[in-house]
Amino acid sequence: EVQLVESGGGLVQPGRSLKLSCAASGFTFSNYYMAWVRQAPKKGLEWVATISTSGSRTYYPDSVKGRFTISRDNAKSSLYLQMNSLKSEDTATYYCARDFQPYNNYGWFAYWGQGTLVTVSS
Amino acid sequence: DIQMTQSPASLSASLGETVTIQCRASEDIYSGLAWYQQKPGKSPQLLIYGASSLQDGVPSRFSGSGSGTQYSLKISSMQTEDEGVYFCQQGLKYPLTFGSGTKLEIK
Numbered sequence: 136e137v138q139l140v141e142s143g144g145g146l147v148q149p150g151r152s153l154k155l156s157c158a159a160s161g162f163t164f165s166n167y168y169m170a171w172v173r174q175a176p177k178k179g180l181e182w183v184a185t186i187s188t189s190g191s192r193t194y195y196p197d198s199v200k201g202r203f204t205i206s207r208d209n210a211k212s213s214l215y216l217q218m219n220s221l222k223s224e225d226t227a228t229y230y231c232a233r234d235f236q237p238y239n240n241y242g243w244f245a246y247w248g249q250g251t252l253v254t255v256s257s
Numbered sequence: 258d259i260q261m262t263q264s265p266a267s268l269s270a271s272l273g274e275t276v277t278i279q280c281r282a283s284e285d286i287y288s289g290l291a292w293y294q295q296k297p298g299k300s301p302q303l304l305i306y307g308a309s310s311l312q313d314g315v316p317s318r319f320s321g322s323g324s325g326t327q328y329s330l331k332i333s334s335m336q337t338e339d340e341g342v343y344f345c346q347q348g349l350k351y352p353l354t355f356g357s358g359t360k361l362e363i364k
Contacts, residue, residue, distance in 0.1 A: 170353075180293075180301065180344055182353040196258075196352040230300060242348025243291040245312065247300035 137161040137246045139231045144251030147221055157214040157231030157248055164212035165189075166237035170244065171205060171216045173227035173253075183229070184216060188238065199225075221255045228252050259283050259347050263356030269364040276332040278359045280345035285325050289349030292321055292330045295358075296341040304343075305330060337363055 143155040155171070171183040184205035185194040193205050204217040214231055229251050232244035260283035270276045280290065288308035293301040303312045305321035308328055318333040332339055340363055345356040 179358045180346070180355040182355070185351075185353070194351045235303075235306060241306070242289070242351075242353050243303060243306045243346065244293075244301070245303050245306075247302075249300055 137233065139233065139246060139248035141229065141231050141248045141251040144229065144253045146254045146256065148257050149222060149255055151221055152217070152219045153221060153253060154218070155216040155229055155231075155251060155253070157216075159212045159214065159231075159233070162233070163237070164207075165209035168234035168240045169205075169207060169214045170232045170234065171214075172230045172232050172244065172247075173225075174230070174250070175224075175227040178227075181227070185234075185240070185242075186214070187240070218253070221253075223255050226253060226255045258352055259286060259350055259354050261345055261347055261354050261356040263343075263345055263359050265359060266357070267360040267362070269362045270332075270335040271364045272335055272337065274335045274364075276335055276339075276361065278330045278343055278345075278361075280323075280328045280330070280356050282326045282328070282347055286347045286349045288324060289347055290321070290323070290328050291346045291348060292319075293344045293346065294339075294341050295344065301344065306348075332361075335363070 138160045140158045170185040186205045206215045231248040233246040235241040235243040262281045290308045292305040295301040309321045342358045
């Protein structure tokens with residue numbers, strides 16, 4: 136069974152940093168593109184970052200580019216999101232998500248974690 | 258960036274009724290579209306990919322269609338468990354973008 140378990144969320148002050156983790160199991164982690172998607176309270180979904188199977192390629196929207204860094208450790212089947220210079224508008228539940236099928240970058244997400252809440256507030 | 262416009266924002270349907278949700282892309286996305294269902298307090302679930310392919314385990318009353326810039330999700334016979342919010346998403350180009358969602362309720 137595919138499982139994605141996020142951790143690391145919490146309350147953080149504006150301008151500070153936070154690192155999220157996602158532990159994956161039930162599939163060959165190194166074969167899949169992985170992503171982070173967030174959802175502000177009572178709002179829609181916003182894609183945050185994607186990383187290739189090897190970690191050599193990363194993609195971000197302008198809203199987080201330069202502040203967030205996605206990374207992975209295939210030996211540990213783990214995905215990470217380093218978030219720096221946090222703003223109030225980064226307040227959201229952050230989901231770890233697995234791409235649709237192995238090896239290729241489909242950009243659709245067949246599996247999602249339960250999410251971890253990040254609150255940016257003074 | 259490709260903008261995804263969903264309609265309606267909300268709707269209510271009776272049990273057994275056919276429901277259709279629309280999604281329009283700001284440019285041709287060549288069927289690079291997915292649909293998700295999200296129930297309260299839960300993570301999104303993939304329903305449809307490639308505009309019309311049903312994800313494994315999803316009931317056959319769900320179907321997707323469309324091409325170019327216009328896409329739709331149809332629920333052929335509304336069930337109580339279909340209540341939730343539905344999102345479309347384009348996977349063709351970065352940045353990946355989602356529609357704003359359609360809240361579906363039982364009438």
